[in-house]
Amino acid sequence: MKTLLDVENLSVTFPTRSGSFEAVRGVSFSLGQERLGIVGESGSGKSLTGRAILRLIRPPGKLQATAMRLEGDDLLAMSDRQMRAVRGRRISMVMQDPKFSLNPVMRVGEQIVEAYRQSSGGGRKERKQRALAMLESVAIRDPERVFNAYPHEMSGGMGQRIMIAMMLIPDPRILIADEPTSALDVTVQMQVLNIMDKLVSERGMGLIFISHDLNLVSSFCDRVLIMYAGRVVESCRADQLYDAKHPYTRGLLNSLPRLDAPRDRLAVLKRDPSWREPLAAQIPTSGMPDE
Amino acid sequence: MSDVQGIDIADLNVWFGQGPERVDAVQSVSFTVDKGASVGLVGESGSGKSTILRAITGLAGSWSGSMMVGGEKLGRKRSKAFYNKVQMVFQDPYASLHPRHSVDQVLSETLSLHGLKDIDRRIIKLLDDVGLGTAFRFRYPHQLSGGQRQRVAIARALASEPSILLLDEPTSALDVSVQAEILNLLSDLRDERGLTYLMVSHNLAVVGHLCESVLVMQNGQIVELLSIEDLRAQQASHPYTQQLLKSSLGFVRDVPRQT
Structure with missing residues (x-):
């Protein structure tokens, strides 16, 4: 190994x-x-x-x-x-509580896009596509709605999955x-x-x-x-x-x-x-x- | 109906907000807890x-239905006698104790609110009962570990010598390891005082340890009532309960491992 x-x-x-x-x-x-x-x-x-x-x-x-x-x-x-x-x-890290790890005044989508931009750039449209795809891959049923939502509108489970999506979008070697x-x-x-x-x-x-x-x-x-x-x-x-x-x-x-x-x-x-x-x-x- | 000294809830509805904002948190829930019994939720x-626990203690505002608790029919307001009989222990011992009140202040204030005399002796007895001892009497919450804080919270709930504890x-x-100590303490106290427990938990093993039967809730409704024997035998009829039981056994991989 x-x-x-x-x-x-x-x-x-x-x-x-x-x-x-x-x-x-x-x-x-x-x-x-x-x-x-x-x-x-x-x-x-x-x-x-x-x-x-x-x-x-x-x-x-x-x-x-x-x-x-x-x-x-x-x-x-x-x-x-x-x-x-x-x-x-x-190396990415997911913390215990999504309430304290997501920015409360920034839409979920923007936060994920930011994580992607940091690592691989890409155009505006491409970034959004990637973010939506990532949300879908963490079993979020309505990615478009979640993309435009604020963290407080999300349940704990959703918040945690959003965190994971954000951490995985740069495709890290270690989580x-x-x-x-x-x-x-x-x-x-x-x-x-x-x-x-x-x-x-x-x-x-x-x-x-x-x-x-x-x-x-x-x-x-x-x-x-x-x-x-x-x-x-x-x-x-x-x-x-x-x-x-x-x-x-x-x-x-x-x-x-x-x-x-x-x-x-x-x-x-x-x-x-x-x-x-x-x-x-x-x-x-x-x-x-x-x- | 069953023993009136326990808890008898019939057709309870609890809701928050009104109009289009209204959320029905509890919908036509009925159950009974006999005196001296322990039931998990x-x-x-x-x-x-x-929300059911909060409705019983009077912390949830709008409700309908009937609640008989400790032989008393509950109305809009709770009597002083009610709080002598029914007490609640909250989830987070880090949040439920005032950070600037010492253990002594917490307990003596509670005791005097209940109109009890002989406070000094009672504090010593309470601390002894929950296994803390008088050495902790003048400590502040930040000087206590999580388990010690929860013991203080239990001592506070026991101050009025209630017969029913909502956990x-x-x-x-x-x-x-601390959970084991607190669960042992709760079962000792139940044996000594004949307490009635209604305990909310998401951990089936904890409920299975302390209670004799379990009410399973989903979307504000009770979907199943299970005896502990059935729970242990993994015999549940509702799909949600089956799912809960399955996940209590740990993680199960969807696909076979590739190693």
Whole structure:
């Protein structure tokens, strides 16, 4: 499998009054043309890892890594200008909540057209055609109406699909999706996942899928990284997530209520300080084992 | 009709706006929740499930039909006694607590609004009941985690010693490990106090854990009433419920994988 992204020893630190706080600590992984899930609870550093790939860490936060390469290009050595050319064009990101990611005073169509103009130019008519086609490809039934609508006129599910259309119009190599479906109803959630799934299998895109939903990640992704306190504590094949070994992953799985296995009381996760420490054994970082 | 101490809703309609702007959020909904029972309300956003809770508490203005809650027939206004019997826990513990009120202020204000005496002792008891302890009494919401905030919100709802709790997605803003703690707390409280729960959720597994039966809503109407046994056995007759059940199992690919 072709490696699209290679991250080695990534850390993100924030200075605080009591010394510096390491939100992401020594994360290494590589991404091919696959669906890579990153799961963890709030504060585990999973979203920051996604943002760090695009170097979107606001000062005073500091990003450090031994290496961060996109198809061989060193992301760390790029100037801000070169980085802007990467964002949106080669790596796109979909955020959790469309309400805060779309410009409220700009029509949906204009926003999508702008994304297209940034990446490939094209004439006015062509741009509109592309935007309409893109809206259609994310299962929006009436693209013409949506094109002329404002974000507040759209439901959450529509907004999220518009965001995805916007992020995909430059045909990126990698899509980072940060909880792209947690604000959506289950039925719409499946549609959005199907769209992203097709992009991976048809266009050979790499997808980083950040989520706290273990069930969803294990059924949707190929490979999963489990993060705790800024570190990757375990990595495994997604379909083997339920056989995970690490006590943290086991604890998370046991705390889920399940329809097929009812219990009177749910297991409560007891956190062990040793989980914060680096693992003795090196985590396999590339490819899918046993394949 | 069933036990009047629970919830008995008959032919409830709730609408917003008027004329051409009118939106019928809930349409001729009828259901009962027996005293001490727990019923879940599931459905997609906009299906009217939260609106039913808001209509019961008097937060949704225009409605018709009949509502018997806690042995009281509800009219345009709610009596003080009603709020002693019925309380609500909201979805987002980050939004439902005043950022500049300490836990002590939140609880003592609630207690005095309910006209209760002996506030100091009651606050200590409430914090103890929800597993927080007195160490949290003078903290502000920003000094609490999401789970701790939701515990404060539950303590606030319990302040008047209600018999019915309306739970509007009480765990959907929380991490799964914290969700487990809150769900355990809710089932303990139900066992101790014989509470009646009406819980809105989009998570079938959460509803399946806490409730005995589930009402499935779509477009303002109840399309199905399912027992938990049927839910677990994946036996639903309405296509929408079947879809919900299917998606609760995780993602299923349309096409076979190409790897």
